Amino acid sequence: MAELPIEDAKQNAAKRAVEDHFDPSSSFVGIGSGTTIIYVVEAIKEKLKTVTNDTIRFVPTGYQSRQVIVKAGLMPIAFDELPEGVLLDMCFDGADEVDEDLNCVKGGGACLFQEKLVAERSKKFICVADYRKAQTHLLTSWPSVPIEVAPISIHVVLSALRALGSSNPRVRDGLLAKAGPLKTDQDFFIIDAPFPKLLTAAEAAAKQSDQGPGKGPGEDGRWEVEELSRRIKLITGVLEVGLFCGMDGITAMEKGISAGGQKPVAVYFGNRDGSVEVRKRK
Numbered sequence: 001m002a003e004l005p006i007e008d009a010k011q012n013a014a015k016r017a018v019e020d021h022f023d024p025s026s027s028f029v030g031i032g033s034g035t036t037i038i039y040v041v042e043a044i045k046e047k048l049k050t051v052t053n054d055t056i057r058f059v060p061t062g063y064q065s066r067q068v069i070v071k072a073g074l075m076p077i078a079f080d081e082l083p084e085g086v087l088l089d090m091c092f093d094g095a096d097e098v099d100e101d102l103n104c105v106k107g108g109g110a111c112l113f114q115e116k117l118v119a120e121r122s123k124k125f126i127c128v129a130d131y132r133k134a135q136t137h138l139l140t141s142w143p144s145v146p147i148e149v150a151p152i153s154i155h156v157v158l159s160a161l162r163a164l165g166s167s168n169p170r171v172r173d174g175l176l177a178k179a180g181p182l183k184t185d186q187d188f189f190i191i192d193a194p195f196p197k198l199l200t201a202a203e204a205a206a207k208q209s210d211q212g213p214g215k216g217p218g219e220d221g222r223w224e225v226e227e228l229s230r231r232i233k234l235i236t237g238v239l240e241v242g243l244f245c246g247m248d249g250i251t252a253m254e255k256g257i258s259a260g261g262q263k264p265v266a267v268y269f270g271n272r273d274g275s276v277e278v279r280k281r282k
Protein backbone atom coordinates (compact mmCIF):
# COMPACT_ATOMS: atom_id res chain seq x y z
CA MET A 1 0.00 0.00 0.00
CA ALA A 2 1.31 3.48 -0.87
CA GLU A 3 2.47 5.51 2.12
CA LEU A 4 0.61 8.69 2.90
CA PRO A 5 2.56 11.97 2.75
CA ILE A 6 3.37 13.09 6.28
CA GLU A 7 1.22 16.24 5.92
CA ASP A 8 -1.83 14.05 5.20
CA ALA A 9 -1.09 11.99 8.30
CA LYS A 10 -1.00 15.19 10.41
CA GLN A 11 -4.24 16.41 8.85
CA ASN A 12 -6.05 13.13 9.53
CA ALA A 13 -4.97 13.25 13.18
CA ALA A 14 -6.08 16.87 13.48
CA LYS A 15 -9.53 16.17 12.01
CA ARG A 16 -10.14 13.25 14.40
CA ALA A 17 -8.88 15.20 17.44
CA VAL A 18 -11.16 18.15 16.64
CA GLU A 19 -14.10 15.86 15.93
CA ASP A 20 -13.67 14.11 19.28
CA HIS A 21 -12.79 17.07 21.50
CA PHE A 22 -13.67 20.48 20.07
CA ASP A 23 -16.84 21.76 21.66
CA PRO A 24 -18.35 24.66 19.67
CA SER A 25 -19.96 26.00 22.84
CA SER A 26 -16.53 26.58 24.42
CA SER A 27 -15.49 29.98 25.72
CA PHE A 28 -11.67 29.70 25.59
CA VAL A 29 -9.60 27.32 23.46
CA GLY A 30 -5.79 27.20 23.48
CA ILE A 31 -3.91 26.86 20.21
CA GLY A 32 -0.34 25.50 20.24
CA SER A 33 2.55 26.06 17.86
CA GLY A 34 4.15 24.18 14.99
CA THR A 35 3.04 22.76 11.67
CA THR A 36 0.42 20.24 12.83
CA ILE A 37 -1.60 22.86 14.68
CA ILE A 38 -2.38 24.54 11.35
CA TYR A 39 -4.52 21.50 10.45
CA VAL A 40 -6.23 21.67 13.84
CA VAL A 41 -7.22 25.29 13.23
CA GLU A 42 -8.46 24.37 9.72
CA ALA A 43 -10.61 21.61 11.21
CA ILE A 44 -12.00 23.96 13.89
CA LYS A 45 -12.80 26.51 11.19
CA GLU A 46 -14.63 23.83 9.22
CA LYS A 47 -16.64 22.81 12.26
CA LEU A 48 -17.59 26.43 13.00
CA LYS A 49 -19.15 26.72 9.51
CA THR A 50 -22.08 24.69 10.75
CA VAL A 51 -22.31 26.08 14.30
CA THR A 52 -22.18 29.80 14.86
CA ASN A 53 -20.44 30.90 18.01
CA ASP A 54 -18.78 34.30 17.71
CA THR A 55 -17.90 34.34 21.37
CA ILE A 56 -15.13 31.71 21.39
CA ARG A 57 -11.75 33.25 22.10
CA PHE A 58 -8.60 31.41 21.02
CA VAL A 59 -5.53 31.69 23.24
CA PRO A 60 -2.24 31.63 21.30
CA THR A 61 1.01 30.15 22.58
CA GLY A 62 3.31 32.53 20.72
CA TYR A 63 3.70 34.69 17.64
CA GLN A 64 3.23 31.94 15.02
CA SER A 65 0.23 30.54 16.84
CA ARG A 66 -1.43 33.98 16.96
CA GLN A 67 -0.84 34.40 13.22
CA VAL A 68 -2.53 31.06 12.54
CA ILE A 69 -5.56 32.08 14.63
CA VAL A 70 -5.87 35.51 13.00
CA LYS A 71 -5.38 34.20 9.44
CA ALA A 72 -8.19 31.72 10.02
CA GLY A 73 -10.49 34.59 10.97
CA LEU A 74 -10.81 33.41 14.57
CA MET A 75 -10.68 35.74 17.56
CA PRO A 76 -7.47 35.68 19.62
CA ILE A 77 -7.16 36.65 23.25
CA ALA A 78 -3.77 37.03 24.93
CA PHE A 79 -3.06 34.68 27.82
CA ASP A 80 -2.66 37.58 30.22
CA GLU A 81 -6.04 39.03 29.23
CA LEU A 82 -7.89 35.94 30.47
CA PRO A 83 -10.06 36.78 33.46
CA GLU A 84 -8.51 35.67 36.72
CA GLY A 85 -9.52 32.18 37.80
CA VAL A 86 -10.91 31.26 34.38
CA LEU A 87 -9.72 28.00 32.82
CA LEU A 88 -9.53 27.21 29.12
CA ASP A 89 -12.06 24.58 28.04
CA MET A 90 -9.32 22.77 26.15
CA CYS A 91 -6.12 23.33 24.24
CA PHE A 92 -4.70 21.60 21.17
CA ASP A 93 -0.97 21.36 20.56
CA GLY A 94 1.66 19.25 18.82
CA ALA A 95 4.68 17.42 20.27
CA ASP A 96 8.12 16.29 19.20
CA GLU A 97 7.86 12.94 20.97
CA VAL A 98 5.30 11.21 23.20
CA ASP A 99 5.90 8.19 25.47
CA GLU A 100 3.51 5.45 26.61
CA ASP A 101 2.49 7.51 29.68
CA LEU A 102 1.67 10.51 27.44
CA ASN A 103 4.67 12.50 28.66
CA CYS A 104 5.81 14.78 25.83
CA VAL A 105 8.95 16.46 24.58
CA LYS A 106 8.03 19.89 23.21
CA GLY A 107 9.95 22.93 22.07
CA GLY A 108 11.28 21.67 18.73
CA GLY A 109 9.83 24.84 17.22
CA ALA A 110 11.27 26.98 20.06
CA CYS A 111 7.90 27.47 21.75
CA LEU A 112 7.48 25.81 25.11
CA PHE A 113 7.02 28.38 27.88
CA GLN A 114 3.71 29.78 26.65
CA GLU A 115 2.64 26.29 25.57
CA LYS A 116 3.12 25.09 29.13
CA LEU A 117 1.26 28.09 30.59
CA VAL A 118 -1.67 27.34 28.31
CA ALA A 119 -1.61 23.54 28.89
CA GLU A 120 -1.56 24.03 32.66
CA ARG A 121 -4.54 26.36 32.52
CA SER A 122 -6.63 24.08 30.30
CA LYS A 123 -9.17 21.56 31.50
CA LYS A 124 -7.71 19.21 28.92
CA PHE A 125 -4.75 19.25 26.54
CA ILE A 126 -5.27 17.32 23.31
CA CYS A 127 -2.05 16.49 21.51
CA VAL A 128 -1.98 16.02 17.74
CA ALA A 129 0.98 14.44 15.97
CA ASP A 130 2.07 11.93 13.35
CA TYR A 131 3.44 8.40 13.72
CA ARG A 132 7.07 9.57 13.94
CA LYS A 133 6.35 11.05 17.38
CA ALA A 134 4.90 7.86 18.95
CA GLN A 135 7.49 6.10 21.10
CA THR A 136 7.47 4.09 24.32
CA HIS A 137 10.19 6.28 25.87
CA LEU A 138 11.11 9.93 25.43
CA LEU A 139 14.44 10.69 23.71
CA THR A 140 14.18 7.59 21.52
CA SER A 141 14.13 9.35 18.18
CA TRP A 142 14.04 13.00 19.27
CA PRO A 143 17.55 13.43 20.69
CA SER A 144 17.41 16.19 23.28
CA VAL A 145 15.38 18.19 25.79
CA PRO A 146 14.66 21.78 24.63
CA ILE A 147 15.15 24.25 27.51
CA GLU A 148 14.35 27.99 27.45
CA VAL A 149 17.09 29.96 29.15
CA ALA A 150 17.91 33.59 30.01
CA PRO A 151 20.74 34.63 27.66
CA ILE A 152 22.94 35.92 30.50
CA SER A 153 22.92 32.51 32.16
CA ILE A 154 23.81 30.18 29.29
CA HIS A 155 27.28 29.18 30.51
CA VAL A 156 26.12 28.29 34.01
CA VAL A 157 23.12 26.42 32.64
CA LEU A 158 25.28 24.51 30.14
CA SER A 159 27.65 23.36 32.88
CA ALA A 160 24.78 22.43 35.23
CA LEU A 161 23.28 20.33 32.43
CA ARG A 162 26.61 18.56 31.89
CA ALA A 163 26.66 17.83 35.63
CA LEU A 164 23.21 16.19 35.26
CA GLY A 165 24.67 13.92 32.57
CA SER A 166 23.78 15.71 29.34
CA SER A 167 26.43 14.69 26.83
CA ASN A 168 26.70 17.78 24.68
CA PRO A 169 24.15 20.52 25.47
CA ARG A 170 24.17 23.30 22.88
CA VAL A 171 22.58 26.69 22.39
CA ARG A 172 20.27 26.43 19.36
CA ASP A 173 21.31 28.58 16.39
CA GLY A 174 18.93 30.84 14.52
CA LEU A 175 18.37 29.48 11.03
CA LEU A 176 18.78 31.88 8.16
CA ALA A 177 17.35 35.07 9.54
CA LYS A 178 20.37 36.19 11.51
CA ALA A 179 23.70 34.88 12.71
CA GLY A 180 23.90 33.72 16.31
CA PRO A 181 21.47 32.00 18.68
CA LEU A 182 17.77 31.72 18.00
CA LYS A 183 15.59 33.99 20.16
CA THR A 184 12.26 32.78 21.56
CA ASP A 185 9.06 34.83 21.86
CA GLN A 186 10.37 35.88 25.28
CA ASP A 187 13.75 36.93 23.75
CA PHE A 188 15.41 34.01 25.50
CA PHE A 189 17.67 31.29 24.11
CA ILE A 190 16.96 27.58 23.65
CA ILE A 191 19.45 24.98 24.83
CA ASP A 192 19.04 21.48 23.38
CA ALA A 193 20.33 19.03 25.97
CA PRO A 194 20.82 15.39 24.90
CA PHE A 195 20.26 12.71 27.55
CA PRO A 196 19.99 8.93 27.33
CA LYS A 197 16.48 7.60 26.67
CA LEU A 198 14.25 8.53 29.66
CA LEU A 199 12.52 6.09 32.01
CA THR A 200 8.80 6.08 32.70
CA ALA A 201 7.70 6.53 36.33
CA ALA A 202 6.88 2.80 36.71
CA GLU A 203 10.28 1.75 35.39
CA ALA A 204 12.08 4.19 37.67
CA ALA A 205 10.08 2.96 40.69
CA ALA A 206 10.91 -0.69 39.89
CA LYS A 207 14.57 0.19 39.47
CA GLN A 208 14.68 2.04 42.80
CA SER A 209 13.15 -0.84 44.70
CA ASP A 210 15.93 -3.05 43.24
CA GLN A 211 18.67 -0.56 43.99
CA GLY A 212 17.37 1.07 47.19
CA PRO A 213 16.44 4.74 47.63
CA GLY A 214 17.73 7.51 45.41
CA LYS A 215 16.15 9.45 42.59
CA GLY A 216 19.27 9.96 40.48
CA PRO A 217 19.79 8.50 37.03
CA GLY A 218 21.68 5.36 38.08
CA GLU A 219 24.73 3.92 36.36
CA ASP A 220 23.16 3.84 32.91
CA GLY A 221 22.55 7.60 33.11
CA ARG A 222 18.81 7.19 32.50
CA TRP A 223 16.61 9.71 34.34
CA GLU A 224 12.91 9.38 35.02
CA VAL A 225 10.99 12.03 33.02
CA GLU A 226 9.47 14.03 35.89
CA GLU A 227 12.59 13.94 38.03
CA LEU A 228 14.76 15.20 35.16
CA SER A 229 12.28 17.97 34.41
CA ARG A 230 12.30 19.04 38.08
CA ARG A 231 16.10 18.99 38.30
CA ILE A 232 16.55 21.08 35.15
CA LYS A 233 13.89 23.58 36.28
CA LEU A 234 15.87 24.14 39.49
CA ILE A 235 18.87 25.53 37.57
CA THR A 236 18.98 29.31 37.93
CA GLY A 237 18.51 30.85 34.49
CA VAL A 238 16.06 28.22 33.24
CA LEU A 239 12.67 29.69 32.35
CA GLU A 240 11.01 26.41 31.35
CA VAL A 241 11.76 22.83 30.34
CA GLY A 242 10.32 21.17 27.22
CA LEU A 243 9.18 18.08 29.14
CA PHE A 244 5.39 18.06 29.66
CA CYS A 245 4.88 15.52 32.41
CA GLY A 246 3.32 14.87 35.81
CA MET A 247 -0.46 15.23 35.77
CA ASP A 248 -2.97 15.80 33.01
CA GLY A 249 -5.71 18.41 33.35
CA ILE A 250 -8.50 15.96 34.23
CA THR A 251 -6.40 14.31 36.97
CA ALA A 252 -5.51 17.76 38.32
CA MET A 253 -9.21 18.70 38.55
CA GLU A 254 -10.07 15.35 40.15
CA LYS A 255 -7.49 16.17 42.82
CA GLY A 256 -9.12 19.58 43.34
CA ILE A 257 -6.20 21.43 41.77
CA SER A 258 -7.70 23.85 39.29
CA ALA A 259 -4.63 24.04 37.10
CA GLY A 260 -1.29 22.34 36.65
CA GLY A 261 -1.93 19.54 34.18
CA GLN A 262 0.92 19.53 31.70
CA LYS A 263 0.27 16.17 30.05
CA PRO A 264 -2.31 15.57 27.34
CA VAL A 265 -5.45 13.59 28.14
CA ALA A 266 -5.30 12.10 24.64
CA VAL A 267 -2.79 12.00 21.80
CA TYR A 268 -3.80 11.54 18.17
CA PHE A 269 -1.14 10.08 15.85
CA GLY A 270 -1.78 10.13 12.10
CA ASN A 271 -0.41 6.91 10.58
CA ARG A 272 1.22 6.15 7.22
CA ASP A 273 -1.78 4.08 6.10
CA GLY A 274 -4.33 6.84 6.70
CA SER A 275 -5.52 5.51 10.06
CA VAL A 276 -5.31 7.48 13.32
CA GLU A 277 -4.00 5.92 16.55
CA VAL A 278 -5.33 7.39 19.78
CA ARG A 279 -3.47 7.05 23.08
CA LYS A 280 -5.59 8.07 26.06
CA ARG A 281 -4.82 8.74 29.72
CA LYS A 282 -5.06 5.56 31.78
Ligand SMILES: O=C(CO)[C@H](O)[C@H](O)COP(=O)(O)O
Nearest residue numbers: 034035036094107108109111
Ligand atom coordinates in the same frame (compact mmCIF):
# COMPACT_ATOMS: atom_id res chain seq x y z
O1 LIG B 1 6.49 22.22 20.74
C1 LIG B 1 6.32 22.66 19.62
C2 LIG B 1 6.89 23.97 19.19
O2 LIG B 1 7.95 24.35 19.97
C3 LIG B 1 5.54 21.91 18.62
O3 LIG B 1 4.31 21.55 19.16
C4 LIG B 1 6.33 20.66 18.24
O4 LIG B 1 7.63 21.06 17.84
C5 LIG B 1 5.65 19.89 17.12
O5 LIG B 1 5.69 20.63 15.94
P1 LIG B 1 5.15 20.06 14.56
O6 LIG B 1 3.68 19.99 14.66
O7 LIG B 1 5.63 21.06 13.54
O8 LIG B 1 5.78 18.71 14.34
